[in-house]
Amino acid sequence: TGTMAAPGGGGRNGAPAAEWGGFEDNMQQGGGSAVIDMENMDDTSGSSFEDMGEMHQRMKEEEEEEAEGEAGAGEEEDGEFLGMKGLRGQLGRQVADQMWQVGKRQASRAFSLYANIDILRPYFDVEPVQVRARLLESMIPVKMINFPQKIAGELYGPLMLVFTLVAILLHGMKTSDTIIREGTLMGTAIGTCFGYWLGVSSFMYFLAYLCNAQITMVQMLSLLGYGLFGHCITLFVTYNIHFHSLFYVFWLVVGGLSTLRMVAVLVSRTVGHTQRLILCGTLAALHMLFLLYLHFAYHKVVEGILDTLEGPNMPPFQRVARDIPVVSSAVLNTTAKAIAMTL
Amino acid sequence: FPGLADVSISQDIPVEGEITVPVGSHSPDEDYSTLDEPVRDTIMRDLRAVGKKFVHVMYPRKSSALLRDWDLWGPLVLCVSLALMLQGGSADSKDDGGPQFAEVFVIIWFGAVVITLNSKLLGGTISFFQSLCVLGYCVLPLTVAMLVCRLVLLAGAGTISFIIRLIVVVAMFGWSTLASTAFLADSQPPNRKALVVYPIFLFYFVISWMILTFTPQ
Numbered sequence: 209t210g211t212m213a214a215p216g217g218g219g220r221n222g223a224p225a226a227e228w229g230g231f232e233d234n235m236q237q238g239g240g241s242a243v244i245d246m247e248n249m250d251d252t253s254g255s256s257f258e259d260m261g262e263m264h265q266r267m268k269e270e271e272e273e274e275a276e277g278e279a280g281a282g283e284e285e286d287g288e289f290l291g292m293k294g295l296r297g298q299l300g301r302q303v304a305d306q307m308w309q310v311g312k313r314q315a316s317r318a319f320s321l322y323a324n325i326d327i328l329r330p331y332f333d334v335e336p337v338q339v340r341a342r343l344l345e346s347m348i349p350v351k352m353i354n355f356p357q358k359i360a361g362e363l364y365g366p367l368m369l370v371f372t373l374v375a376i377l378l379h380g381m382k383t384s385d386t387i388i389r390e391g392t393l394m395g396t397a398i399g400t401c402f403g404y405w406l407g408v409s410s411f412m413y414f415l416a417y418l419c420n421a422q423i424t425m426v427q428m429l430s431l432l433g434y435g436l437f438g439h440c441i442t443l444f445v446t447y448n449i450h451f452h453s454l455f456y457v458f459w460l461v462v463g464g465l466s467t468l469r470m471v472a473v474l475v476s477r478t479v480g481h482t483q484r485l486i487l488c489g490t491l492a493a494l495h496m497l498f499l500l501y502l503h504f505a506y507h508k509v510v511e512g513i514l515d516t517l518e519g520p521n522m523p524p525f526q527r528v529a530r531d532i533p534v535v536s537s538a539v540l541n542t543t544a545k546a547i548a549m550t551l
Numbered sequence: 552f553p554g555l556a557d558v559s560i561s562q563d564i565p566v567e568g569e570i571t572v573p574v575g576s577h578s579p580d581e582d583y584s585t586l587d588e589p590v591r592d593t594i595m596r597d598l599r600a601v602g603k604k605f606v607h608v609m610y611p612r613k614s615s616a617l618l619r620d621w622d623l624w625g626p627l628v629l630c631v632s633l634a635l636m637l638q639g640g641s642a643d644s645k646d647d648g649g650p651q652f653a654e655v656f657v658i659i660w661f662g663a664v665v666i667t668l669n670s671k672l673l674g675g676t677i678s679f680f681q682s683l684c685v686l687g688y689c690v691l692p693l694t695v696a697m698l699v700c701r702l703v704l705l706a707g708a709g710t711i712s713f714i715i716r717l718i719v720v721v722a723m724f725g726w727s728t729l730a731s732t733a734f735l736a737d738s739q740p741p742n743r744k745a746l747v748v749y750p751i752f753l754f755y756f757v758i759s760w761m762i763l764t765f766t767p768q
Binding site for chain 1: 654665669672674743745749756760761764
């Protein structure tokens with residue numbers, strides 16, 4: 209081993225091809241092999257043997273090309289094409305170039321591994337008729353709860369329903385002139401809807417895991433997402449026609465139907481009375497309460513403030529302190545009266 | 552030096568070598584020659600490209616010029632002008648000026664990104680930035696509608712002006728949706744066009760709603 213290393217180490221310092229001879233052979237064979245590619249995938253450092261070997265091989269080849277070109281140019285630099293003048297300029301540039309290529313390759317490999325949206329592609333594989341059928345089905349409670357009902361694990365419909373809900377919420381907030389301080393209307397709407405969809409789905413999935421229900425996360429997201437169809441209809445109607453009694457009717461009927469459907473599907477997939485009760489009670493409560501919250505928090509709060517300024521109690525849903533001169537002066541008067549009475 | 556006789560190159564090749572190598576080393580200079588042109592030429596070239604794309608949006612025909620050389624200058628200009636015009640439109644100007652600009656900006660860009668991802672997930676063949684480019688350029692009719700609404704509101708804010716604004720905004724919304732659908736829906740399988748058109752419809756509907764409910768202070 210000593211005799212083998214010495215000729216390689218003690219010789220030229222500009223062309224270490226002999227030292228890397230073994231790896232070069234590997235590189236030639238492994239260029240198209242999947243096995244060596246898989247090994248390279250785990251490599252996060254920039255100085256793996258294969259890459260260094262490849263780099264040096266390419267540098268050597270390009271030096272030889274440059275050498276031929278410059279030798280063709282003739283003049284006194286015939287014997288000096290590997291001289292220090294040529295090396296300093298060309299070598300530095302090529303090393304930088306090779307480092308850039310290696311870095312780019314590894315970055316694109318990492319990107320294609322982690323930021324691959326193809327992971328989500330199977331969940332978007334739907335036809336428009338399927339989406340329409342599922343939308344209508346989400347309002348029809350199933351009768352057969354002894355047999356596990358099929359849930360389609362699809363994300364296109366739920367995502368579009370969440371965005372529609374965001375648009376409807378925005379419309380409701382604009383018509384009631386809700387002013388949100390320290391934030392934007394759009395941010396609040398998006399945060400509320402997505403927070404409900406993702407947060408309640410995760411929570412219900414966790415509960416389902418505890419209660420041994422047969423449901424996956426994507427199915428839970430899909431079920432809850434399609435349940436928002438009832439919310440969309442209710443809010444779309446009641447944000448435009450302002451009768452509280454109409455809202456309560458819609459809340460019970462439309463909200464109730466979609467809740468019944470979700471509950472029936474969950475019950476069909478759970479065993480045991482206590483577990484069924486826990487799961488369905490939680491889901492029904494959260495679903496109905498969300499609709500109630502969306503209606504009251506974002507809609508015509510002005511009426512609420514003006515109505516209750518007569519009595520001493522302020523309403524619980526005081527989401528916005530609307531800064532109208534009339535209201536603020538009325539509030540000021542009431543407070544002044546209250547303070548005067550206590551003194 | 553007898554060994555060098557083998558190494559030396561024949562008389563023909565140096566001539567070829569001298570001709571090819573200098574040309575090879577001059578080509579980076581040719582690429583950089585656009586650095587030497589006057590700034591006016593660069594700006595005019597970019598402005599002409601943006602203007603051509605505006606014309607394509609206003610008269611949507613099946614041309615691929617909008618898709619081939621995408622650029623995001625037009626969408627940026629349109630988005631900023633729309634956001635500026637939508638400012639100052641509610642009760643308190645002191646704490647609502649900021650969020651409204653950010654709102655419009657975020658809605659347009661976030662919405663465009665979501666629609667692009669959606670169309671890619673549904674099996675579209677169009678690239679990310681091409682789709683962003685098309686969606687951004689198709690905001691042009693709505694920007695024109697905003698201008699018209701502002702001018703109408705200068706004259707008064709009664710029922711007649713509301714009806715005029717409604718008609719204008721609805722017409723421009725339809726134009727925007729049709730224009731962007733003409734470019735984007737072609738890249739989808741034929742039976743799934745409705746799945747791609749719906750988010751675009753929702754996106755321009757939200758923007759139109761913001762324009763229609765704008766009331767200056």
